[in-house]
Amino acid sequence: MSSQKKRDQLILHTALTAGRIMIENGSEIERVEDTMTRIAHNAGAQTSQLFVMITGILMAINGEVGAQIEPVKRRTFDLEKIAVVNDLSRQYADHKIDLRQFADRLDHLDSVSRYFPFWLQLVAAAMVSGPLEVVFRHNLPDFWITCLVGMLGWWVYYVLNKYIQIRFLSEFTAAAAIGVMAVVFVHMGLGNSVDDIIIGSVMPLVPGVPITNSVRDILAGNLVSGPARGVEALVSAAAIGFGIAMVLQFL
């Protein structure tokens, strides 16, 4: 009986950790529910009851008294972790790893983060800004300066995000910095159009993950988490907009 209880404890721990990692890094709710149910099912639990929200998860298995709660406190965008959890869950379903190994690897995954190196992120930010400026505005002469402004804007966003850890404030400051830089560079004669440079340079800051997830969550019937993410996307967009508007006011 006690070994059965230990086993149930481990199932709950594994499923809850997997769910928390996925929500923290920007997964949609339906996928979290699906993965957790699969883990419990594959581990031999007869029934599982789940309540997944964007700020916390509640789970019970086998209809026992002790349901467990896992709060979700951080929220970042690291889609690689979602892919890894998905992969581990598939390996577990194919009996390539056992439950203990699964739990260990999840705990390990939780503690390390494997982002692309910072210089590559800067290059990527430049490569989002410049090409999209050309695609949207057909303004080829401003390509290089947009790359530069977008890169510096991402640098401001990244550094601030590291130290103050409020994403909306970093977005606001980065947008304001982009606006100032665009105005200054055009004034110095390095670019032609302030509008085009700003449009391209703010593209790396676009909240793509919350927008997409919000739509998908609402469609799947998660009427609490979907709109919550929509608000997140809206506040981000408003922060960027205010940053730009502030600069334009003082022109």
Next chain:
Amino acid sequence: MSVLEFIIEVAGTYVATIAFGILINIPRRALNVGGWIGVLGYVLYRFTVLWGGGYVIGNLLGAVAIGVASLQAAKLKKMPMILFNIPAIVPLVPGGQAYQMIKNFALGNNSTALVFLLQVVMISGAIAFGFLLSELVNRIQRRFWRHRKRL
């Protein structure tokens, strides 16, 4: 639109989609496919606008294509679908209109700003509805395959 312009747009969309994927840390083996899905959605949007379909229908069709293609890629690569459709919608985001809206509000041209606000709302709604339609296609396809398997 000349051929050269078209090539520049396609290349720009491809590079920008992949670069956005790097910023949100998408696994390396999903980047290339994601880039091509972004190009597919954008090209469909661009041709619809070029042939007089209007930007709302264009964004709708682009979003549907992105949704359906992402599910195929997800099945093929055995990876979550959001790895492919999040970077792919970035070229469809109404960045230009949103900027014009903010600028005109800031400068006090409220009536012009409202026109752009309406465009932003329409385009965002079209993209959301496009995802809804692609989900419909995906569910029908899933149902169809399950049916075939049982037979």
